[in-house]
Amino acid sequence: MSIRFRRSHEPLFWLLFGAGGLVAALVLPAVVVFTGLIAPLTPHSADAGLLDYARVLTLFASPGARAACAGFIALLAWHAAHRILHLCHDLGVHGGAGLKWSCYGSAAAVSLLAGGLVVLLPSP
Amino acid sequence: MTRPATWQRDMRGWWRRDPAFRRYLLREATSVAIGGYALMLLAGLGCLAAGPAPWQSWQGLVMSPIGLLLQALVFAAAVIHSVSWFRLMPLTVPPVGRPGRRLGDTAISSAAWVASAVCSLALLGWLVYGA
Amino acid sequence: MTDGDAIRLDVLRWHPDRPAAPWWQSYEVPYRADSTLLEALQTIKDALDGTLTFRWSCRMAICGSCGCMVNGRPELSCHLLLRDLAPGPVRLEPLAHFPVIRDLVIDQQDFLEKLPAVGAYLVPAADAEAAPDTPSRQTPAQMAEYYQYAQCINCLLCYSACPQYGLKPDFLGPAALALMARHDADSRDTGGSARKAARDAESGVWDCTLVGHCTEVCPQGVDPARAINRNKTASARDYVFDLLMPGRRR
Numbered sequence A: 001m002s003i004r005f006r007r008s009h010e011p012l013f014w015l016l017f018g019a020g021g022l023v024a025a026l027v028l029p030a031v032v033v034f035t036g037l038i039a040p041l042t043p044h045s046a047d048a049g050l051l052d053y054a055r056v057l058t059l060f061a062s063p064g065a066r067a068a069c070a071g072f073i074a075l076l077a078w079h080a081a082h083r084i085l086h087l088c089h090d091l092g093v094h095g096g097a098g099l100k101w102s103c104y105g106s107a108a109a110v111s112l113l114a115g116g117l118v119v120l121l122p123s124p
Numbered sequence B: 001m002t003r004p005a006t007w008q009r010d011m012r013g014w015w016r017r018d019p020a021f022r023r024y025l026l027r028e029a030t031s032v033a034i035g036g037y038a039l040m041l042l043a044g045l046g047c048l049a050a051g052p053a054p055w056q057s058w059q060g061l062v063m064s065p066i067g068l069l070l071q072a073l074v075f076a077a078a079v080i081h082s083v084s085w086f087r088l089m090p091l092t093v094p095p096v097g098r099p100g101r102r103l104g105d106t107a108i109s110s111a112a113w114v115a116s117a118v119c120s121l122a123l124l125g126w127l128v129y130g131a
Numbered sequence C: 001m002t003d004g005d006a007i008r009l010d011v012l013r014w015h016p017d018r019p020a021a022p023w024w025q026s027y028e029v030p031y032r033a034d035s036t037l038l039e040a041l042q043t044i045k046d047a048l049d050g051t052l053t054f055r056w057s058c059r060m061a062i063c064g065s066c067g068c069m070v071n072g073r074p075e076l077s078c079h080l081l082l083r084d085l086a087p088g089p090v091r092l093e094p095l096a097h098f099p100v101i102r103d104l105v106i107d108q109q110d111f112l113e114k115l116p117a118v119g120a121y122l123v124p125a126a127d128a129e130a131a132p133d134t135p136s137r138q139t140p141a142q143m144a145e146y147y148q149y150a151q152c153i154n155c156l157l158c159y160s161a162c163p164q165y166g167l168k169p170d171f172l173g174p175a176a177l178a179l180m181a182r183h184d185a186d187s188r189d190t191g192g193s194a195r196k197a198a199r200d201a202e203s204g205v206w207d208c209t210l211v212g213h214c215t216e217v218c219p220q221g222v223d224p225a226r227a228i229n230r231n232k233t234a235s236a237r238d239y240v241f242d243l244l245m246p247g248r249r250r
């Protein structure tokens, strides 16, 4: 009658999900307000404005800003991957191991890409 | 031991049974918008690395009517996410303080909101005035 | 309202000798200002239809046996006044996510097997065990640490409120995991390490997605959602420590 238990590896993914969820809860509304409201509403032309090419490169000139940018994108991806996986299960979509690895695989790919791209950013 | 004969209902459409379940699914569905926004930012990063012309077209997409509409959706999702995240946070953090003088749920949630306001303002300040 | 009113109860019924499908049956039940839903069921059984089957014992929300779905929400039928459900009709179904034995009677076997698996009993320290007659003292502050979790009456409403239990029957579930936390939080207990295998399993805290409805329906204010999700944090912390320091004594 006794039940046998095997240790789950969920903590790994849950911690990434939680970190992403926390970061998103803290600043995501503000970031969306910036890209979707403040930046478009500020007068801008091809070579001036808040999202001007040279200006954004200057913003992300420092290694700290680059790491934060990549980390932010990566954590959002891990957060979303984890929740989408569970959402599929909740809605009766049982993708098995394939679905699991495509969710977390996508998050890992986004993380690698983000990490690589901030390294490749040209200096202003 | 033999078990008695039983009948059991299946779980098809379980969210129809209670509005609380639909609120839960709405909270979980915010992740789709958040994931999409992460992809949008990743694309922006790629365009930024690729040069001024790709960056210009990414900017055009982000500021196009469809781009702005989608971001309005992401904003709604982000707000639902923040509200639910900070409301549930006290259930997840270990008890703060000594037995008998534990920090209450409202204090934890409020502290999180203050932290959110401070971080958001600092980040916006950097994004607008940083360079 | 005036005495002499009647309310309609629609009951989802199932009998093993009519196993093909459950059916709905309606009863018009007279009630008074102080009648409970359980009393209406008893009126049906005594005066209208002796074949209707349901569990009850204490009539005062403490034995935990009269749970059923009332208008889709898990409730103790003795804990609801008919006047609050008027004008009706009231939809009554057996507790969700459990096998139904007959009408509103569900099979609790699954929970009864899970309860010992979470170590829901006090494990005293060796010296307290050696001297059984000496009191194990506890301050009010120490008691407050687990008191809320100790109020569980095993009514299983929380299991019916938990879609994850319905979707994943192996999940140990809200009440069992709250009782695990109840004993972990007890200053007289030393059994924490033995409960970790159940806690750290998929079917332990990790099948929970914090729907949170368990806490909303609990008639005793137990807050299983808190018990489970605090233990997620604890389980994750142990996972990381064990990863960084293999061979660490737990």
Ligand code: SF4
Residues within 6 Å of the ligand: C064, C151, C152, C153, C154, C155, C156, C157, C158, C159, C174, C175, C178, C217, C218, C219, C220, C221, C222, C223, C224
């Ligand atoms: S935790 Fe609450 S709802 Fe669940 S069995 Fe115990 S008393 Fe009932």
Ligand code: FES
Residues within 6 Å of the ligand: C056, C057, C058, C059, C060, C061, C062, C063, C064, C065, C066, C067, C076, C077, C078, C079
């Ligand atoms: S009859 Fe005991 S809890 Fe309802």
